[in-house]
Amino acid sequence: MVDTRVSLAGVALQNPVIPASGTFGFGYEFAALYDINILGSLVLKGTTREARFGNPTPRIAECSSGLLNAVGLQNPGIDAVIANELPRLRACYGGPIIANISGFSIDEYTACCEKIDRQAQVALIEVNISCPNVHGGGMSFGTDAKSAAAVTAAVKAVTTKPVFVKLTPNVTDIAEIARACEAAGADGISMINTLFGMRIDLKTRRPVLANRMGGYSGPAALPVALRMVYQVYEAVKIPIMGMGGIASAEDVLEMMLAGATAVQVGAANLVEPFACRDIIRELPACMERYGVTKLSEITGGAH
Amino acid sequence: MEQHSYTVLENSCIARDVYRMLLGGPTEAFTAPGQFLDLRLDGFYLRRPISLCDLQPVGPVIVYKVVGHGTAALAQIKTGAQLDALVGLGNGFDLTKGGDAPLLVGGGVGTPPLYYLARRLREAGRQVQVALGFQSAADAFLCAEFRALGCTLHVATADGSLGQQGLVTDVLPPEAGYVYACGPLPMLRAVAAATACDGQYSFEERMGCGFGACMGCSCETKNGPKRICKEGPVLEKGEILW
Numbered sequence: 001m002v003d004t005r006v007s008l009a010g011v012a013l014q015n016p017v018i019p020a021s022g023t024f025g026f027g028y029e030f031a032a033l034y035d036i037n038i039l040g041s042l043v044l045k046g047t048t049r050e051a052r053f054g055n056p057t058p059r060i061a062e063c064s065s066g067l068l069n070a071v072g073l074q075n076p077g078i079d080a081v082i083a084n085e086l087p088r089l090r091a092c093y094g095g096p097i098i099a100n101i102s103g104f105s106i107d108e109y110t111a112c113c114e115k116i117d118r119q120a121q122v123a124l125i126e127v128n129i130s131c132p133n134v135h136g137g138g139m140s141f142g143t144d145a146k147s148a149a150a151v152t153a154a155v156k157a158v159t160t161k162p163v164f165v166k167l168t169p170n171v172t173d174i175a176e177i178a179r180a181c182e183a184a185g186a187d188g189i190s191m192i193n194t195l196f197g198m199r200i201d202l203k204t205r206r207p208v209l210a211n212r213m214g215g216y217s218g219p220a221a222l223p224v225a226l227r228m229v230y231q232v233y234e235a236v237k238i239p240i241m242g243m244g245g246i247a248s249a250e251d252v253l254e255m256m257l258a259g260a261t262a263v264q265v266g267a268a269n270l271v272e273p274f275a276c277r278d279i280i281r282e283l284p285a286c287m288e289r290y291g292v293t294k295l296s297e298i299t300g301g302a303h
Numbered sequence: 304m305e306q307h308s309y310t311v312l313e314n315s316c317i318a319r320d321v322y323r324m325l326l327g328g329p330t331e332a333f334t335a336p337g338q339f340l341d342l343r344l345d346g347f348y349l350r351r352p353i354s355l356c357d358l359q360p361v362g363p364v365i366v367y368k369v370v371g372h373g374t375a376a377l378a379q380i381k382t383g384a385q386l387d388a389l390v391g392l393g394n395g396f397d398l399t400k401g402g403d404a405p406l407l408v409g410g411g412v413g414t415p416p417l418y419y420l421a422r423r424l425r426e427a428g429r430q431v432q433v434a435l436g437f438q439s440a441a442d443a444f445l446c447a448e449f450r451a452l453g454c455t456l457h458v459a460t461a462d463g464s465l466g467q468q469g470l471v472t473d474v475l476p477p478e479a480g481y482v483y484a485c486g487p488l489p490m491l492r493a494v495a496a497a498t499a500c501d502g503q504y505s506f507e508e509r510m511g512c513g514f515g516a517c518m519g520c521s522c523e524t525k526n527g528p529k530r531i532c533k534e535g536p537v538l539e540k541g542e543i544l545w
Contacts, residue, residue: 017311025516028532032306045518053521053528058509062349066509074518074528096496195485218348270512271343271350 002287004280006040007163007237009187011096013040015213016295017252017280020099020266021046021126021302022071023165026085028161031092032268040262043098044081044089044110045066047116048126049108051077054109061208066218066245066267070211073102078112086119097125100166102131104229106154107215117159125161126241127151127247130168130193137279142193145180160189164241170196173237174228181292182236187273190241190264192225217267221245226258233259233300248273249279249286256295257302304391304514305332309362311384314377318444319367322378322414326386327362335395337485337505340365341513343387344365347373350389352532354485356415356445357422360527363390366415366444374378389450392513393536396483398419406496407454410471410486410506411437416505417485419422419446425452433457436471436490440464451534472497482540492545502540506531509517 004015014303019030028038030040054072061068075081089097099116105108109127116122129142129151141147152165166180167174169192178189194215199208207213225244232240242260244250247268255263268275283295292298309328317323333355340363341350349371349517357364361412369375380386389486398420405424407417414435424431434457437443451457457474468475469485472493484494484504508531511519515533522531524542529535 022518023512023516025518051379053520057520057522060349060509061518062347064348066348068518069511069517071521073517168455194411224532267348270517271348272517273512273514298388 002284002292003296004283004287007243007260009124009164011041013042013096013262015280016107016256016260016273017276017283018043018098018262018264018267020240020264021128022069023266026084026089028088028092033103033273036093037095038280039095041096041098041123042093043100043126043264044085045054045075046073046100046102047075047081047109047112048102049075051080052053052076056210058208058210059214059228061214063197063199063218063220065220066216066217067193068137068199068209068214070209070214071246072211078115082119086289088122090121097121098124098126100126100128101155102128104131106151109151110154110158111132112150112272114158117161121175123159124164125155126166126190127155127162128166128193130166130202130226133295140168142177142272143171145177147217148177149180149184152186156185164188164190165293166190166193168193168222169228169244175231178232178236182238186238187263188239188241189230189236190243192221192228192244197226202284217244219245219247222251226254229255229258229260232301234303247275248292249282252279253286253290253292253298256266258297261299262294305329306387306389308483309386311380311382311386312361314382317366317494319441321352321354321366321442321444322369323366323455324377325362325364329390330363331485332391333358333363334391335397335543336423337395337416338391338393339536341389341392341395341512342371342377344376346376348519349511350513351377352392354416354536357419357421361523368412369396369439377411384535389514390455393532394534395538396505396537398423398427400501400503401429403480403483404432405481406476406498407431407433407434408471408482408484408486409435410490411442412445413486413490413505413510417483418448420483421449421452421454425454431455432476434459434474435477436486438462444523476477495540495543495545503537504543505536507536
């Protein structure tokens with residue numbers, strides 16, 4: 001009998017498989033498909049202080065191995081998430097919840113985190129710092145070590161829950177950003193967010209996305225994500241939630257060997273709604289196949 | 304929503320670039336005309352959302368037009384092949400609101416979901432008028448099938464090679480009591496403007512997942528944002544922001 005349990009910054013998970021933000025809604029709709037209590041945890045749709053519609057459509061573009069999205073953080077706002085979405089999720093899910101918080105200023109991050117901090121079932125906060133900083137010339141918080149550290153410190157000051165900072169891969173040195181977050185008090189790192197890309201329609205000769213550019217996710221991101229998780233594992237001591245192209249139990253093991261303590265599944269949910277269930281089902285046999293009896297022991301095993 | 308594997312029982316060309324595919328497999332997940340299914344195709348990352356054209360005892364029927372690489376690959380699939388599909392997606396049309404004599408308006412590849420709608424309305428004893436617009440006679444399809452259901456059919460083609468020359472809005476019968484429409488956005492706009500009555504309009508948008516998870520296909524309505532794949536594709540005329 002293999003042991004799939006992991007501990008993520010003190011939060012006990014029955015397995016390390018977690019649907020990623022933006023690919024699982026607020027969870028309850030997947031409960032109509034399968035018992036989502038089998039999940040290690042789940043990450044809520046990215047939430048901002050105010051309600052957002054997001055970007056104009058089309059905001060999805062297919063790629064040969066994945067997709068681009070420019071959804072633009074559509075969500076009903078933190079108050080509606082707490083009032084409407086969390087109760088619906090609680091009705092069908094008793095496990096730990098990871099809230100995902102975004103903002104366009106430090107005030108927005110802290111306002112959301114203060115409110116979500118009071119939600120008992122939220123075990124952990126994931127802070128998405130890939131958004132543009134409207135007070136910083138529009139540059140993403142996550143592409144500058146000082147801005148990343150400033151968000152981290154501000155959020156840590158208003159919550160007692162573990163804070164994982166979700167890093168964008170669209171930087172020169174992701175280890176430097178991760179170190180800055182760790183120094184500012186982050187309890188963990190989530191990585192990687194989507195890779196910035198675009199597609200062009202040959203018939204119209206215009207970008208496919210109305211927003212012109214968007215974030216790539218899908219199986220082709222896996223080697224990039226593995227490389228970055230591997231690098232950050234050597235740069236920081238805090239745990240890593242690894243994501244980027246995960247689609248199978250073997251991918252989970254590979255991501256953990258690179259340095260992840262838990263693993264998020266993103267794009268795969270969009271093409272195979274049962275992806276997380278299937279990965280969790282195949283995990284024990286996959287562990288046996290590779291001689292793993294205690295999953296938590298393989299984190300960073302490739303170093 | 305359910306996920307099933309279907310056997311391709313038929314995949315034949317019925318008009319220029321337009322194919323009819325009969326899929327053998329479960330139909331229980333479909334609860335209303337206007338819903339769609341989402342097909343997994345080898346070599347393509349995203350599934351292909353295709354509207355339901357009819358439900359037969361053996362399985363669902365889809366009618367699709369080759370407009371890109373995905374539908375071109377779909378057209379090459381041979382009888383006997385297996386296709387993975389998510390089925391019963393979207394809200395579909397509400398039959399209870401259409402009154403005794405609804406008008407169905409379709410443009411080009413927006414026509415297929417209206418067939419199953421027409422059949423269900425006819426089975427419920429309604430008088431059904433159908434107005435269809437195509438580019439030309441070579442692009443037209445399902446006309447005989449609508450007539451066989453006992454619908455009154457009005458056809459317009461852009462080049463006049465079938466029915467009246469013009470747009471579908473040129474052949475709308477006067478004084479329609481209720482409209483069910485499916486077609487390209489400019490057609491939906493024109494139909495809504497040309498008719499005073501209430502109705503339901505089926506929209507199209509580029510989708511990521513097709514079942515409400517990614518928020519890729521959202522549109523704004525008077526009742527807040529709606530996902531075309533989940534709270535749509537059918538919207539009430541009164542809530543649409545044109």
